Amino acid sequence: xxxxxxxxEIMEFIKDGQTIxxxxxxxxGTAENIVDAIVKKGVKDLTIICNDTAFVDKGVGKLVANxxxxxxxxxxxxxxPETGRQxxxxxxxxxxxxxxxxxxxxxAYGAGLGGVLTPTGIGTVVEQGKTVLEIDGKKFILxxxxxxxxxxxxxxRVDKKGNIWYSKTTRNFNPIMAMAADIVIVEAEKxxxxxxxxxxxxxxxxxxxxxxVEGGER
Amino acid sequence: MIDKERVREVIAKRVAKEFKDGDVVNLGIGLPTEVANYIxxxxxxxxxxxxxxxxxxxxxxxxxxxxxLVNAGAKFVTIKEGGACFDSAMSFAIIRGGHVDAxxxxxxxxDEEGNLANWMIPGKMVPGMGGAMDLVVGAKxxxxxxxxxxxxxxxxxxxxxxxxxxxKEVNLIVTEMGVIEVTDKGLVLKEIxxxxxxxxxxxxxxxxxxxxxELKVMEV
Numbered sequence: 001x002x003x004x005x006x007x008x009e010i011m012e013f014i015k016d017g018q019t020i021x022x023x024x025x026x027x028x029g030t031a032e033n034i035v036d037a038i039v040k041k042g043v044k045d046l047t048i049i050c051n052d053t054a055f056v057d058k059g060v061g062k063l064v065a066n067x068x069x070x071x072x073x074x075x076x077x078x079x080x081p082e083t084g085r086q087x088x089x090x091x092x093x094x095x096x097x098x099x100x101x102x103x104x105x106x107x108a109y110g111a112g113l114g115g116v117l118t119p120t121g122i123g124t125v126v127e128q129g130k131t132v133l134e135i136d137g138k139k140f141i142l143x144x145x146x147x148x149x150x151x152x153x154x155x156x157r158v159d160k161k162g163n164i165w166y167s168k169t170t171r172n173f174n175p176i177m178a179m180a181a182d183i184v185i186v187e188a189e190k191x192x193x194x195x196x197x198x199x200x201x202x203x204x205x206x207x208x209x210x211x212x213v214e215g216g217e218r
Numbered sequence: 219m220i221d222k223e224r225v226r227e228v229i230a231k232r233v234a235k236e237f238k239d240g241d242v243v244n245l246g247i248g249l250p251t252e253v254a255n256y257i258x259x260x261x262x263x264x265x266x267x268x269x270x271x272x273x274x275x276x277x278x279x280x281x282x283x284x285x286x287l288v289n290a291g292a293k294f295v296t297i298k299e300g301g302a303c304f305d306s307a308m309s310f311a312i313i314r315g316g317h318v319d320a321x322x323x324x325x326x327x328x329d330e331e332g333n334l335a336n337w338m339i340p341g342k343m344v345p346g347m348g349g350a351m352d353l354v355v356g357a358k359x360x361x362x363x364x365x366x367x368x369x370x371x372x373x374x375x376x377x378x379x380x381x382x383x384x385x386k387e388v389n390l391i392v393t394e395m396g397v398i399e400v401t402d403k404g405l406v407l408k409e410i411x412x413x414x415x416x417x418x419x420x421x422x423x424x425x426x427x428x429x430x431x432e433l434k435v436m437e438v
């Protein structure tokens with residue numbers, strides 16, 4: 001089974017109105033070549049799920065700047081003034097989720113759970129409109145799972161079967177998102193032979209990855 | 219009163235004295251980050267960075283930046299020997315699960331009950347909460363490091379008016395005027411900055427202050 005594709009072939013899967021998860025923390029660990037290709041393709045009305053909206057010229061921020069995003073589900077937008085502007089003008093919807101809750105909602109879907117119970121947000125606006133349960137005398141918010149049509153990951157080293165190893169802080173949301181989408185695509189900074197990543201050093205196992213794109217360092 | 223130029227240094231230095239050997243600490247962006255510069259050499263503090271590692275070190279020398287190694291503010295940093303990297307789920311399990319001894323954050327407002335507002339000003343500034351809500355709920359101790367007032371207006375209030383980051387989670391407030399502990403009875407002024415009077419602190423604070431009978435002068 002050959003999972004290795006050209007970036008143009010991958011773009012056939014990307015369509016208007018999709019929900020797409022992107023790994024990355026302020027752009028570190030985001031598949032920049034795939035983001036650039038989505039900008040070039042110009043698909044519209046995307047719902048993006050990412051830790052943040054990065055910067056206008058880095059990471060998923062480029063999709064916001066190109067007005068391709070209908071809704072962003074993120075924990076932080078402060079580094080991308082364009083997100084704030086489009087949110088205030090009503091061009092784009094932003095759902096702000098505490099970072100630890102965001103990652104657990106994604107993990108919940110990928111792990112087949114019906115949701116997570118978290119104390120984060122109790123007594124704040126985050127609690128509004130949600131079910132609050134008291135367990136052993138402590139209050140928790142029921143937060144529901146998040147899934148996507150596509151997850152776009154960035155791997156520092158990816159073998160030809162799709163096993164992924166992440167360098168330093170590029171890991172962040174990537175391995176969690178690998179489990180929460182119908183189609184999982186990884187951009188490999190360095191594509192290596194099967195066996196070059198020791199089995200015990202594989203962070204994302206290849207069975208979760210559908211397609212591999214060679215990206216190079218940037 | 220402390221010289222304006224020394225305000226940030228005084229706050230950061232005083233917060234740094236709060237840590238014990240072996241503590242796991244998360245420092246917020248801005249002034250809290252500066253606390254790392256003043257930690258006693260004999261005290262080993264393990265800094266956690268919520269984007270996914272422990273063992274956060276200082277900024278690298280120019281030219282030695284690693285594009286894959288940044289802090290939660292996307293600034294290039296280093297990782298100390300013995301550090302460890304992990305994904306965001308592990309990072310926030312560490313935070314939420316009570317495995318972080320202390321978090322240091324800035325604040326827009328703090329109140330008598332230990333409520334904290336530091337993530338948005340409706341209609342003006344909505345950067346998002348990032349990891350702050352999880353940190354404040356999960357860390358064993360929440361230390362607020364901030365200037366005592368904003369453009370002369372008190373930030374330590376009877377009741378927060380801005381949207382909360384978390385309810386009743388703050389343990390200690392360190393400003394250039396003193397050190398205030400949040401207790402069941404209210405806010406207790408435990409230390410006061412040199413050349414500062416209790417009256418001056420009270421005037422700059424909207425909340426009621428209980429003056430500790432053992433009020434000490436803050437080491438700056």
